[in-house]
Amino acid sequence: MNAIRVRGLKKAYKDHQAVAGVDLDVARGEVFAVLGPNGAGKTTSVEILEGHRDRDAGEVSVLGADPAKAGREWRAKLGIVLQSATDAANLTVREAVHHYAKYYADPRDPEEVIDLVGLTEKAKSRGGTLSGGQRRRLDVALGIIGRPELMFLDEPTTGFDPEARRQFWSLIKRLAAEGTTILLTTHYLDEAEALADRVAVLAGGRVVAEGTPQTLGGRAHADATVRWLSDRGHQEIRTAEPTKTIAELSRHGELAELTVTRPSLEDVYLELIA
Amino acid sequence: MTTATLPGTLSLGLSRGATELREFFRQKENLIFTISLPALLMLLLGTVYVKEAAAAQMFAASMIGAGIISTSFVGLGMSVVADREDGTLKRLRGTPMPFTSYFIGKIVLVFVSSLFEAVLLLAVGVLRFDLELPTSAEKWLTFAWVFTLGVIACSLIGVALSSIAKSTRNAAGVLNLPYIVLQFLSGVFIMQTALPESLRTAGSLFPLKWVCQGFRSVFALNDDYAVMEAAGSWELGKVALVLGAWTIVGLVLVGRTFRWSNTSR
Ligand SMILES: Nc1ncnc2c1ncn2[C@@H]1O[C@H](COP(=O)(O)OP(=O)(O)O)[C@@H](O)[C@H]1O
Ligand SMILES: [Mg+2]
Numbered sequence: 001m002n003a004i005r006v007r008g009l010k011k012a013y014k015d016h017q018a019v020a021g022v023d024l025d026v027a028r029g030e031v032f033a034v035l036g037p038n039g040a041g042k043t044t045s046v047e048i049l050e051g052h053r054d055r056d057a058g059e060v061s062v063l064g065a066d067p068a069k070a071g072r073e074w075r076a077k078l079g080i081v082l083q084s085a086t087d088a089a090n091l092t093v094r095e096a097v098h099h100y101a102k103y104y105a106d107p108r109d110p111e112e113v114i115d116l117v118g119l120t121e122k123a124k125s126r127g128g129t130l131s132g133g134q135r136r137r138l139d140v141a142l143g144i145i146g147r148p149e150l151m152f153l154d155e156p157t158t159g160f161d162p163e164a165r166r167q168f169w170s171l172i173k174r175l176a177a178e179g180t181t182i183l184l185t186t187h188y189l190d191e192a193e194a195l196a197d198r199v200a201v202l203a204g205g206r207v208v209a210e211g212t213p214q215t216l217g218g219r220a221h222a223d224a225t226v227r228w229l230s231d232r233g234h235q236e237i238r239t240a241e242p243t244k245t246i247a248e249l250s251r252h253g254e255l256a257e258l259t260v261t262r263p264s265l266e267d268v269y270l271e272l273i274a
Numbered sequence: 275m276t277t278a279t280l281p282g283t284l285s286l287g288l289s290r291g292a293t294e295l296r297e298f299f300r301q302k303e304n305l306i307f308t309i310s311l312p313a314l315l316m317l318l319l320g321t322v323y324v325k326e327a328a329a330a331q332m333f334a335a336s337m338i339g340a341g342i343i344s345t346s347f348v349g350l351g352m353s354v355v356a357d358r359e360d361g362t363l364k365r366l367r368g369t370p371m372p373f374t375s376y377f378i379g380k381i382v383l384v385f386v387s388s389l390f391e392a393v394l395l396l397a398v399g400v401l402r403f404d405l406e407l408p409t410s411a412e413k414w415l416t417f418a419w420v421f422t423l424g425v426i427a428c429s430l431i432g433v434a435l436s437s438i439a440k441s442t443r444n445a446a447g448v449l450n451l452p453y454i455v456l457q458f459l460s461g462v463f464i465m466q467t468a469l470p471e472s473l474r475t476a477g478s479l480f481p482l483k484w485v486c487q488g489f490r491s492v493f494a495l496n497d498d499y500a501v502m503e504a505a506g507s508w509e510l511g512k513v514a515l516v517l518g519a520w521t522i523v524g525l526v527l528v529g530r531t532f533r534w535s536n537t538s539r
Contacts, residue, residue: 050368053537072370076280080368085361090297099293103369105280126300142365 001064003028003150003181004049009058011044018044020205022058026183026198031176033196034185037273041205042185043083046154049183050080063150076104079148079180081139083155088138089128093119096127097141104146116174117141118167132159140168144175151175153184157191169194189265203273217268229256280370287378290371294383298353308349308387312341313394319463320403328495330403332502335493336462338392339486342424343456345388348449350380351432355445358436358536367534377433377528384429388421406495413492416510420488423517427481430524437531456482466504474504481520484513 004026011019019041026032036042047053049060051067060067065074088096097114101107114123117137122130127138136156143151153172157165172195176182186192192199193213201209201216209217224242228235228249234257239245242260249255263271298304316337324330357363366376399405408414432449439445457463459477466474466483477483491500491508500507 047537052364052367052535072280072372075368076370078368080365082361082364082368085365087357087360087362087365089360090300091293095293095296099289100369102281102286102289103371146369 001028002026002061003030003063004032004183005059005061006045006049007059009045009048009060010056011041011048011053012056018205019048019055022202022205022207024200024207026181028181029176029179030197031172031182031184031195033192033199034183034202035187035189035192035199035269036185036202037187040202040273042202043154045202046152046183046185050078050152051075076146077149079143079146079151081136081143081151081153081156083158085139086135087127090126092124092126093130093138093141094123096138097145100142101145106147107145108147110145113141113145116144116171133161133164136160137168140171148180150181151183153182155185155187157186157188165191189269193265201269201272208272209268213265216265217263217272219263219265219268222263222268225261226258227261228258283372283374284378286371286375288382290375290379291382291386294353294379295386298383298387304349304387308345309391310394312337312344312391313398316395316398317402320399324403327404327406328499330399330405331493331495332490332499334395334399334403334405335489336486337395339424339460339482339489340457340462341391341395342388342421342485343428343453343482345391346384346425346428347432347435348453349387349432350384350429351436351439351449352442352445353380353383354433354436355439355442358533359442361535364535373532380433381426381429384425385422388425392421405493408492416488417492420485420492420513420517423514423521424481424485424488427517427520427524428485430521430528431481434524434527434531437533440536456480459483461486461504465502467502478504481517484516488513 002025004024006022006024009019009022009024010017022041022045024032034042034045044053048055049062049067051070054068062070063074063077091099093114094110097110101110114120117140119134119137119141122134127135130138136159140153140156143153157168160168169191172182172184176195184195196213198211199213199216200207211217214220223238223240226237226239226242226245226249237245246255246258246260316334320330320333324333354363363376396405396407400407408417435448436445439448456477459469459473460466460480460483461477462482466477469477487503487508488510490503491497491510494500497508503509
C-alpha cells in the first residue's frame, strides 16, 4: 500500500481554485518533492494531507486513513514541519523539544534530536531569539521527535544560507535512509534534484509533470543541442540523434569547442510552469 | 511497528499546564496586567471609596471575582487567540495530543494565575485596608468551590469567544467589552441594588454577578450583610446552579466553535 494516495483533489477559496484536481502517489520509503512557484497550491495540498484543512472534493488516503477523519493514533505516525510558525517563543529549545517528546509513545531522545538538527549550542536559547534558519531547525526537531513514519516538510529550507541547506539535506537523507517516507515542497530545483526519488511539478493547482528528477518533462529524451566553432563562427544544431550528427560533422576533421547539451532541470521547469 | 500506548490525557494536560505557566510567567506584561491589575485597582479605588471596614470586605470580594473573570475569560481567551495566531494550536493539532489536554493545561494556567492574583489582592487588602480574612473552614470551602467553578465556567466561555476573534488585536475588543460592561452590571463597582431592574436582571444572567456574590458571602463580616444583595440573601445554591449551567453552555459552545487555525476552512 502507498503511503499517500490522492485522486482528484480540489480546493477553492471563495472563487479562486487553489487546487484544481491533483493526483499523487507516494510509495512507502520514498522521498517525494512537490515543486512549484509561489501560489501553485503546494501548502494548500500538503495541509489537506496533514488534516489541517478541509477539502472540497477528491479521495485522499494518508497511511491508510482519510486525514479529515483520522484520530490520535494516526497523528502519532506523522511528523509535520509547517511553512511558518512562531510558537514556543518563550520556551528554550531544550524545553520545547523535551515537552513535545511527551506526546508520543516512543519518542526519540530529545538531546539526540537537538544534536541531530545542530542546535546544541542554542539549546538554552528561547524560540523567539533564534535566527530564521535556527527556527526552522527547531521546527524540524519538533517534527521528528515522535519517530514519524511519514514526514511533511513545507518549504523547509527557504531563507537558509548555502551551508545550512547542505546540512539540512544530509539530515533529510539520513531520515530517508532510516526508512521515513518524506513529502517535501520546495521551489528550489537543486533541492528536488538532490533529495527526491520522484518529483511532481505543481502549477496553477495542477500537476503539470511528474517523474524522477532525471526524466522530468521528458528531459532524458528531449532534443540535444550540438554546438561547435567553425571558420564561419559559432554553430548549433538541435537533434534527437546527437551521436549521428557528430559522426557526420567530424568526417571533415576536428570540431572546435564541441559540446552536447540537453535541457537542464531548470529549463524544463521554467517551460512547464510558464 | 510497536503498539505502545499513547500517554494519558490527564498527564499530558498537567504537563501542558506546567509549560503554559512557564511561558506565562516569563512575559512581563502578564505579570503587570493580569496578576497585579486587580490589586492595583483595589489600592486606587479603595483609597477613594472605602470609608469603613465593611466596605473593604465587600469591595475586596468583588474585586477577586472580577479578577477571576479577567484571567479566565479575557486572559485565557486572548491566549487561545495568540496560540492560533503564532501556530501553537496548529502544531499541537499535528501531534497526538488530545484537545482535552490542551484545555486542561489552560485551566491549570488560569487556576494558578488567578490564585496568585487573589493572594496579591488580599495582601493589599490586609495591609492597606485592614481586611479581615474569614476564619471558619466552611467559608474557605465556599471560597474554594466558587473559585473553581467560576474559573472553569469563565474559561470555557473565554475559549468559545476566542473563535470569533481573527487576531489578537480584535480579540482585545471582543473579550474586554463584555467584561467591562459586566463589571458594572454585576455589582463590582456599583451595588446591584442601585441599578434599575432591567440592568440588574441582565447582570444576573451572567457568571460574574454570581462569582462576586459567592465571594461576598465569604468575606462579609457577618451574614447580616446579605440583606444588601439584590435578593436579600447569599443564594449560594443559585450561585452553584448558574455557574454549573454556564459550564455546560461553555462546553457545548467550545465543542461547536473551536478552530485549530484561521485557515482550516
Ligand atoms: N486561507 C486562504 N484563503 C484564501 N486564499 C488562500 C488561502 N490560502 C491560500 N490561498 C490562495 O491559494 C493559492 C495557493 O496558495 P498556497 O497553497 O499557499 O500556494 P503555495 O504554497 O504553493 O505558495 C494562492 O493563490 C493563495 O493566495
Ligand atoms: Mg506555501
